[in-house]
Amino acid sequence: MTDQRYVEPAFEDVLSTVEFRVAERPHITVDTEVCRSCTTQACVYACPADLFVPTSDGGILFNYEQCFECGTCYQICDGQGAISWSYPDGGYGVVFRKG
Numbered sequence: 001m002t003d004q005r006y007v008e009p010a011f012e013d014v015l016s017t018v019e020f021r022v023a024e025r026p027h028i029t030v031d032t033e034v035c036r037s038c039t040t041q042a043c044v045y046a047c048p049a050d051l052f053v054p055t056s057d058g059g060i061l062f063n064y065e066q067c068f069e070c071g072t073c074y075q076i077c078d079g080q081g082a083i084s085w086s087y088p089d090g091g092y093g094v095v096f097r098k099g
């Protein structure tokens with residue numbers, strides 16, 4: 001009998017199944033001034049693509065490239081108005097998922 005337990009794939013393997021086309025216009029923008037007073041920085045832990053990086057001065061660096069468009073950051077952010085979220089323009093962002 002074979003063992004069929006689910007093994008979570010490595011993040012690098014998940015990332016390799018997605019192709020991105022980076023748009024010139026960011027589909028997510030972050031008001032880093034709001035982030036400076038954020039006590040949780042929940043986005044850092046919630047983003048599956050690790051796109052929110054805390055800085056030593058209490059701020060956040062954000063890069064919209066390789067965003068999965070899952071919307072988690074927008075849902076979890078407790079900083080009023082910190083994140084402006086939309087889908088990328090047509091033909092950009094996640095353009096192909098393999099598997």
Ligand code: SF4
Pocket residue numbers: 030034035036038039040041042043044052060076077078079080082083
């Ligand atoms: S949770 Fe929102 S306000 Fe807090 S650091 Fe992340 S983006 Fe900024």
Ligand code: SF4
Pocket residue numbers: 028046047048049050051066067068069070071072073074
């Ligand atoms: S939409 Fe998802 S993948 Fe994109 S920045 Fe937010 S949490 Fe990360």
